[in-house]
Amino acid sequence: MASLAKIYGPVMSLKLGMTNLVIISSPDTAREALQKNDAAVSARWVPDNPHALNHHEVSIAWLSSSSPLWKNLRTVVTTHLMSARCLDMTRTIRQEKSRELMTYFHENAGKSIRLSLPLFGVMLNLTSNLLFSEDVLDLGSDSTEDFKELVASALEEIAKPNVSDFYPFLRALDLQGRRRIAKVYLEKFYNYFDGIITRRLTGVTQMKENTGDFLDSLLKLHSDSNLDLRTIKGLLTDLFVASSESGSITIEWAMAELLRNHSVMLKARAELKEKIGSKQVEETDIPKLPYLHAIIKETMRLHPAGPLMLPHKVTEAGVEIGGFTLPKDARVMINVWAIGRDSTAWSEPDIFIPERFLLREVDFRGQDFEFIPFGSGRRLCPGLPLAVKTIPLMLASMLHEFEWMLPDGIRHSDVDLKDRFGASLALATPLQAVPIPVIATD
Ligand code: HEM
Numbered sequence: 001m002a003s004l005a006k007i008y009g010p011v012m013s014l015k016l017g018m019t020n021l022v023i024i025s026s027p028d029t030a031r032e033a034l035q036k037n038d039a040a041v042s043a044r045w046v047p048d049n050p051h052a053l054n055h056h057e058v059s060i061a062w063l064s065s066s067s068p069l070w071k072n073l074r075t076v077v078t079t080h081l082m083s084a085r086c087l088d089m090t091r092t093i094r095q096e097k098s099r100e101l102m103t104y105f106h107e108n109a110g111k112s113i114r115l116s117l118p119l120f121g122v123m124l125n126l127t128s129n130l131l132f133s134e135d136v137l138d139l140g141s142d143s144t145e146d147f148k149e150l151v152a153s154a155l156e157e158i159a160k161p162n163v164s165d166f167y168p169f170l171r172a173l174d175l176q177g178r179r180r181i182a183k184v185y186l187e188k189f190y191n192y193f194d195g196i197i198t199r200r201l202t203g204v205t206q207m208k209e210n211t212g213d214f215l216d217s218l219l220k221l222h223s224d225s226n227l228d229l230r231t232i233k234g235l236l237t238d239l240f241v242a243s244s245e246s247g248s249i250t251i252e253w254a255m256a257e258l259l260r261n262h263s264v265m266l267k268a269r270a271e272l273k274e275k276i277g278s279k280q281v282e283e284t285d286i287p288k289l290p291y292l293h294a295i296i297k298e299t300m301r302l303h304p305a306g307p308l309m310l311p312h313k314v315t316e317a318g319v320e321i322g323g324f325t326l327p328k329d330a331r332v333m334i335n336v337w338a339i340g341r342d343s344t345a346w347s348e349p350d351i352f353i354p355e356r357f358l359l360r361e362v363d364f365r366g367q368d369f370e371f372i373p374f375g376s377g378r379r380l381c382p383g384l385p386l387a388v389k390t391i392p393l394m395l396a397s398m399l400h401e402f403e404w405m406l407p408d409g410i411r412h413s414d415v416d417l418k419d420r421f422g423a424s425l426a427l428a429t430p431l432q433a434v435p436i437p438v439i440a441t442d
Contacts, residue, residue: 002338011322017166020330025338027369038377045313045331048164052183058234080217112407119248132215159422189237246305253303260415294354300373307337345370402435
């Protein structure tokens with residue numbers, strides 16, 4: 001799509017089956033869509049898949065932005081999970097999970113590790129502890145854990161093309177069985193969360209330290225008649241699906257770029273040594289690491305976890321973007337991947353140069369449209385405040401405590417940076433790397 005946009009321009013219209021698709025591929029046109037016309041373009045174009053169990057009726061990700069329930073869910077997440085106060089209270093959980101990841105690497109020192117596995121696992125455990133104070137898997141175990149398998153398979157399923165999305169009149173027939181499969185996954189999620197909720201309500205498990213966790217807040221809202229249980233299960237499902245892979249993939253991409261660009265790796269480790277010394281990295285150290293932040297931004301510019309965001313929908317007639325009038329009800333995809341590589345916004349756009357973010361103030365909070373890995377406007381990712389704490393902490397700890405080598409026989413230039421489009425943008429060849437401990441841990 002990025003190549004097509006170079007020929008046909010930053011606003012392209014495609015007819016896929018019976019549906020209209022508009023692809024936005026430049027910073028200026030993204031600004032027109034997500035800022036100037038935010039209200040008219042921030043509904044969701046909902047594929048058939050989330051219609052299973054009518055999940056789309058309770059889903060923060062799929063409800064329209066005009067829905068009172070969507071507004072309520074965004075407020076619940078912002079207030080009870082992502083506020084500065086909540087994030088302060090959950091700092092120890094992030095540090096604990098980062099430590100568990102480091103322990104895993106220490107236990108596997110000198111071995112070639114497929115990084116995506118412990119990274120994905122630790123992100124799942126981090127999410128589950130933030131939401132309901134329980135681990136969902138054992139990081140050290142090689143067995144295929146049910147929950148990990150469930151999230152991974154559900155993510156894989158979301159990405160598969162479905163004829164019902166191109167010919168909506170065929171939806172009722174579900175010709176490829178995609179909705180039936182989605183229903184099976186959603187039922188597993190809902191049943192899993194049913195068990196957690198029942199245990200909490202019957203007092204079998206309690207949150208740590210009696211401070212109250214996100215599930216407690218949700219159940220309090222439930223008892224005040226502000227949220228029903230089905231909506232709570234839908235929200236927990238969406239938060240798991242949205243949070244686990246986006247974070248682990250971003251760290252894996254950063255490591256792949258660092259292993260390929262060895263001088264950047266050395267510079268990052270020198271910054272850590274200078275600013276942190278020989279102690280372990282803590283979350284409060286993170287603001288002292290501008291080069292590490294530049295590496296994460298440069299990684300997200302080249303490898304945004306959600307390269308096309310989630311599909312938006314035009315809800316008003318006469319919306320104009322880049323001089324073109326968008327058809328009402330069209331699906332709108334914002335090509336974040338193309339925007340991050342736009343040669344009018346970025347010099348040497350395909351090259352990994354973290355220093356560019358030290359020379360230029362560009363942030364990912366949705367105001368600088370040449371760099372919108374978390375989206376912008378009403379549908380800006382609500383998980384951003386958590387992601388910008390978790391990703392630097394884990395990456396900094398990995399770089400500070402270990403020297404990273406490639407498996408025998410693989411040179412820096414051999415690291416494969418080709419990507420594979422799924423629910424998120426993953427590496428086509430999963431990264432293997434060998435941790436060699438360099439600082440002692442207590
Ligand atoms: C590297 C980390 C992450 C990236 C790059 C990322 C990116 C995005 C993007 C591009 C969108 C779609 C925006 C749009 O369609 O306009 C989104 C939506 C969303 N994200 Fe994230 N995200 C990340 C982490 C998280 C985390 C940690 C959570 C929650 C714990 C989360 C929860 C959500 C939810 C619930 C939505 C749907 C919001 C809505 O439709 O109103 N994300 N994210």
